[in-house]
Every structure is written in structure tokens, then in C-alpha cells.
Amino acid sequence: MKILVCITNVPDTTSKISFSDDKKKFNDAGVQFIIGPYDEYALSKAVDLKEKNNATIVVLNVGGPETEPTIRKALAIGADEAIRVNATPTDAWFVAKQIAAVAKDGGYDLILMGRESIDFNGGVVHGMVAELLGLPSVSPVMKLDLEGTKATIAKEIEGGKELLEVSLPFVAGCQEPISEWKIPNMRGIMSARTKPLTVVEPVAVEGNVVYDQFSLPAPKGAVKLVDASDPAKLFDLLKNEAKVL
Amino acid sequence: MSVLIFAEGVDKSIKKSSLEAVSAGFALAQKLNTETIAIAIGDYDAVALQELGKAGATKVIHVTAGVPAYPSALAYASVLAGAAKEVAASVVLLSKSALGDGILSRLSVQLNAASATGVLAVPEVSGDVLKVRKSIYTGKAFAELSLTGAVKVISLAKNAVPLKEDGVVATVESKTYTVSDLAGKLVHQKEEKASGDILLTEADIVVSGGRGLKGPENWGMIEELAKLLGAATGCSKPVSDLDWRPHHEHVGQTGVKVSPNLYIAVGISGAIQHLAGVSGSKVIVVINKDPEAPFFKAADYGIVGDAFEVVPKLIEAAKKL
Numbered sequence: 001m002k003i004l005v006c007i008t009n010v011p012d013t014t015s016k017i018s019f020s021d022d023k024k025k026f027n028d029a030g031v032q033f034i035i036g037p038y039d040e041y042a043l044s045k046a047v048d049l050k051e052k053n054n055a056t057i058v059v060l061n062v063g064g065p066e067t068e069p070t071i072r073k074a075l076a077i078g079a080d081e082a083i084r085v086n087a088t089p090t091d092a093w094f095v096a097k098q099i100a101a102v103a104k105d106g107g108y109d110l111i112l113m114g115r116e117s118i119d120f121n122g123g124v125v126h127g128m129v130a131e132l133l134g135l136p137s138v139s140p141v142m143k144l145d146l147e148g149t150k151a152t153i154a155k156e157i158e159g160g161k162e163l164l165e166v167s168l169p170f171v172a173g174c175q176e177p178i179s180e181w182k183i184p185n186m187r188g189i190m191s192a193r194t195k196p197l198t199v200v201e202p203v204a205v206e207g208n209v210v211y212d213q214f215s216l217p218a219p220k221g222a223v224k225l226v227d228a229s230d231p232a233k234l235f236d237l238l239k240n241e242a243k244v245l
Numbered sequence: 246m247s248v249l250i251f252a253e254g255v256d257k258s259i260k261k262s263s264l265e266a267v268s269a270g271f272a273l274a275q276k277l278n279t280e281t282i283a284i285a286i287g288d289y290d291a292v293a294l295q296e297l298g299k300a301g302a303t304k305v306i307h308v309t310a311g312v313p314a315y316p317s318a319l320a321y322a323s324v325l326a327g328a329a330k331e332v333a334a335s336v337v338l339l340s341k342s343a344l345g346d347g348i349l350s351r352l353s354v355q356l357n358a359a360s361a362t363g364v365l366a367v368p369e370v371s372g373d374v375l376k377v378r379k380s381i382y383t384g385k386a387f388a389e390l391s392l393t394g395a396v397k398v399i400s401l402a403k404n405a406v407p408l409k410e411d412g413v414v415a416t417v418e419s420k421t422y423t424v425s426d427l428a429g430k431l432v433h434q435k436e437e438k439a440s441g442d443i444l445l446t447e448a449d450i451v452v453s454g455g456r457g458l459k460g461p462e463n464w465g466m467i468e469e470l471a472k473l474l475g476a477a478t479g480c481s482k483p484v485s486d487l488d489w490r491p492h493h494e495h496v497g498q499t500g501v502k503v504s505p506n507l508y509i510a511v512g513i514s515g516a517i518q519h520l521a522g523v524s525g526s527k528v529i530v531v532i533n534k535d536p537e538a539p540f541f542k543a544a545d546y547g548i549v550g551d552a553f554e555v556v557p558k559l560i561e562a563a564k565k566l
């Protein structure tokens with residue numbers, strides 16, 4: 001069995017976000033990059049499946065050479081080999097086209113990724129990839145069990161979950177608690193250095209989305225404190241000042 | 246030409262977020278000088294469908310035949326693609342949700358359309374280009390995008406556009422469209438859903454509890470306060486990790502993103518990953534016994550105090566509202 005796990009290379013969740021003076025570019029100085037948290041759930045699930053199903057895990061990232069430390073981390077966690085599509089992602093459609101191009105003739109039984117990236121929060125790459133490949137897709141997946149070629153899935157829906165079944169191959173957008181994040185051990189870290197990482201060039205994509213500029217939210221004013229002995233005052237303020245009650 | 250809006254429902258009525266999308270669609274159609282058409286898939290009665298008229302649709306396409314009985318992004322995407330072609334839609338609007346994302350991703354490929362999710366206002370028209378604004382880095386920043394090409398597919402963030410309530414009586418037409426065979430590959434088993442609760446993502450007010458509440462047995466007061474305010478309940482990640490509350494209530498970076506009018510956080514420290522899920526809220530109230538809790542920096546109103554003393558008093562006050 002062959003599993004493709006698609007990962008993003010994104011700023012750590014605690015990063016302070018800033019942009020260049022012309023507001024056109026993300027300022028990456030001093031920012032720690034990580035595997036997207038949702039993608040890491042996908043990778044962790046793949047590692048669980050590998051142990052049970054004798055699977056091979058290929059990890060894929062669309063990004064420049066600067067993403068290789070993040071890719072190596074995925075190899076340390078348990079992926080067997082890696083592919084980097086040598087291009088800076090421009091939007092979801094661009095990334096989906098690259099993933100589909102790699103997956104098309106790869107013979108993958110399962111394609112896993114996070115439900116969304118935590119930089120652009122689109123949540124659409126899995127659906128686009130599946131549509132391009134003519135495969136079913138499910139997201140957000142919080143439980144996935146495999147019995148032969150049949151998967152039983154719990155998908156989160158608003159206010160609860162939906163249980164469904166689907167046969168391989170398919171695409172899944174993952175989230176917790178699908179699996180526990182794995183901490184790479186020493187052997188994993190050592191072997192990650194020598195596992196194959198193939199660099200492929202991107203396919204041409206005609207884009208129809210342009211990011212014009214970025215901005216930051218206006219700073220928040222100071223909090224207005226209400227005395228703990230008079231909480232009714234809070235409702236008064238919410239009703240008459242904030243007008244939200 | 247037209248603007249086509251997908252209306253998502255819950256329990257046989259149209260969701261408020263979808264009505265907002267219809268209102269945004271109406272405002273956009275005015276700018277484009279074209280028609281506002283809503284499409285509802287599934288079992289709705291005439292009263293539910295006329296909510297779409299009030300929100301701004303002049304025409305409603307109602308699809309009941311040939312679609313699965315439960316919401317299916319795969320099936321709905323093919324229905325919407327069929328409808329969009331039939332009414333020559335230049336823009337398809339949805340409201341941002343897991344179902345909306347699933348539909349939008351496939352639809353944008355099928356229609357060869359530019360797409361954007363979680364847009365924060367009615368798109369601006371500049372010739373053939375639509376300019377939209379969305380939040381990125383999970384609420385920490387904004388991006389302005391230009392969408393080009395003949396067709397655009399856009400999802401709207403919740404509670405971002407005011408609801409229009411003075412629309413017309415819409416004409417309703419029943420239709421069927423071809424559904425992709427792929428949809429049948431996902432075999433629905435069952436749904437496990439807390440019934441009767443206000444949906445967290447749809448709620449105008451959210452009361453959320455954190456680890457400061459000490460244990461699941463103390464959620465009674467959170468639920469009571471929420472009930473009195475007509476609010477949904479949420480929680481922080483450790484609370485759902487510890488199984489004190491179900492996972493679908495977990496708010497934040499790795500959980501549900503909410504954008505209510507009012508978010509009340511009780512016993513939540515305000516870690517950056519929690520704030521990422523609530524930054525779209527209009528007003529934030531924090532109740533925490535630690536005056537140094539980081540959440541106060543992100544709050545509009547606060548009470549420094551012990552939740553076990555403050556919340557019962559709030560409940561008494563809420564009864565008098």
C-alpha cells in the first residue's frame with residue numbers, strides 16, 4: 001500500500017505575523033517554520049497505517065529549497081521518501097494542480113493532507129486534488145480505520161459527526177483526534193538525512209487569483225473591567241454600549 | 246448572467262449564514278446589474294424557501310430529486326455546476342463551512358473558476374475583476390485578492406455581511422440536475438448529532454469554558470448562562486482533549502473558528518492558538534481570576550474574579566434581562 005501525505009511549511013502557531021513595507025510579502029525574518037498542524041495529524045495517521053498495513057509513505061511539499069528542513073522532519077517522523085515540487089505556491093489552485101500532477105501516475109491508494117493550511121486557511125486543496133484525479137474525498141476527517149480496501153470514517157459536521165464508508169483510493173483532509181502527533185526518535189532523525197528527497201519541477205498553471213496586498217488588524221483598545229461584585233453592570237454595558245445583547 | 250447562491254440548511258430551515266450569503270449576493274448582483282438566484286437542495290417547505298426571498302433572492306431553484314438524503318459536497322457540487330451553467334452565473338456564492346469548502350473546491354475546478362474562501366465583505370467590482378478581502382494566518386492578518394476570469398466561486402465568512410430582510414417574494418422552481426457517480430462512493434452510515442442545541446458556528450453569542458472550570462461536572466453553570474442568553478457553548482482545546490466536552494465544541498487554531506457578535510470566555514487563559522479561533526468576534530468578554538491572563542489583552546470587557554462566584558451572579562442578572 002502506498003500513501004501520499006501532502007504537507008505545508010507554515011509559520012509556527014505562536015509566530016508574530018508581519019509583512020514587507022510595500023505590504024506585498026510575508027516577512028519571514030525570525031519566524032520558525034513547522035509542518036502545518038493539520039498536516040501533521042495526516043502524517044501521524046499515515047504512520048499508524050504504515051505499521052498495520054505495511055505501507056510506504058511518500059511525503060510531498062510544494063515549495064522552494066527553504067522548506068527542506070520541514071520535509072526532513074516529516075521523514076524523521078516516519079515518511080519513507082519525499083518529493084518537493086520546486087515552486088513557491090501562489091494559491092490553492094496552483095498547489096492542487098502540482099499535487100495532482102505528482103499523484104496521477106504514482107499509484108497511491110490513499111492521499112492524506114490537513115483539512116486546511118494555517119497560513120491561507122483555504123480548506124479546498126483536498127477537494128480540488130480529488131476533483132482533478134476523479135476521486136472521492138472527505139474532510140474534515142477525525143477518525144479513519146482501514147479494513148482491507150474499505151475505510152470507515154468519522155467526519156466532523158457542525159454539532160456532531162457523520163460516519164461513512166469509502167473504498168480506496170480516496171483523498172482525506174485530516175484533523176484531530178485522527179491520531180496522536182509522533183515525536184521523532186534518534187533513529188528517525190538520523191535516517192531522515194539519507195532518505196530519498198526528489199525535487200521535481202512544477203507543471204505550468206494558468207492562475208486566476210492574485211494576492212494584491214496584506215495587512216494587519218487594527219490594534220485592540222484597552223479592556224474595560226467590570227467589578228466582580230457587580231456583574232449585572234456587564235450586561236448593561238453589553239446592551240447599551242456594545243449593543244450586542 | 247446572474248449571481249447564484251447556494252443555501253445550506255439545518256433541520257429543514259435555511260441557515261442564517263446562508264441568508265447572509267444571499268444578502269451579499271443581492272448586493273453584488275445590484276453592482277453587476279443582474280439577477281439574484283438562490284439554490285436550495287433537500288427537503289424545505291415554502292416558508293423556509295421564502296426566507297431566501299426576504300434575504301434578496303428573486304428566484305429560488307429547489308432541488309429535491311436525485312440527490313442523497315444527507316448533505317454531500319460531491320453531489321451538491323455537480324448540482325451547482327449544472328445550475329450555474331444553466332443560469333449563466335458569473336458568480337457562485339456560498340457560506341464558509343466544511344460543506345461549503347467541499348463544494349467550492351470541486352465546483353471551482355468544474356467551472357474553471359477563480360475561487361476564494363471566507364471572504365469578509367461583499368466583493369468589489371472592477372471591470373471583469375472581483376476584489377475580495379479575507380482573513381489569513383488564522384485571523385492574524387488580512388489579504389486583498391483579485392479574482393479574474395469569467396466565473397468566480399466565493400464563500401463568505403459568517404456574520405460578516407448584514408442580513409437583508411425586506412426582499413421580495415421569490416419565484417420557486419423545482420429542478421433536477423445530473424449528480425456525479427463519484428458521490429455514491431461515499432456511503433453514509435449514520436449521523437451522531439446533539440439535537441436541539443444552537444450550532445456553535447451559527448450562534449450570535451458563544452459562552453466558552455476552559456480548564457479553569459476544573460472539571461466537566463462544572464459545566465452546568467456554563468450551559469445555564471448560555472441558555473439564558475440564547476448562546477451556543479464552546480471550549481478550549483485541553484477541555485475537549487480531556488473529554489470534558491465533545492470535540493465539535495473545541496474553539497481555536499486547530500478547532501472551530503467562530504465569529505459571533507459576542508464571545509464570553511470563562512476560565513480560558515487566552516493562548517495565541519485559542520485567540521486564533523475567536524479573533525473574528527465583534528465583542529469579547531473575559532472572566533478569569535488571574536488579572537495577568539493574556540486573554541484580557543484581546544478582550545473588550547473583562548471581569549477579574551473566580552468563575553464559581555461570578556458566573557452564578559451573571560446567571561441571576563441574565564434572568565432579569
Ligand SMILES: Cc1cc2nc3c(=O)[nH]c(=O)nc-3n(C[C@H](O)[C@H](O)[C@H](O)COP(=O)(O)OP(=O)(O)OC[C@H]3O[C@@H](n4cnc5c(N)ncnc54)[C@H](O)[C@@H]3O)c2cc1C
Nearest residue numbers: 455456457481482497498499512513514516518519534552
Ligand atoms: C499547534 C497547537 C494548536 C493548538 N490549538 C488550540 C486550539 O485550537 N484551541 C485552544 O483552545 N488551544 C489550542 N492549543 C493549546 C493552547 O496553547 C493552550 O494550551 C490552551 O488554549 C489552554 O487552554 P485553557 O485556557 O483552557 O487552559 P489554561 O491555559 O490552563 O488556562 C486556564 C485559565 O483559567 C483561569 N482560571 C483557573 N481557575 C479559575 C477560576 N476559578 N475562575 C476563573 N478563572 C480561572 C486561569 O487563570 C487560566 O488563565 C494549541 C496548541 C498548539 C501547540
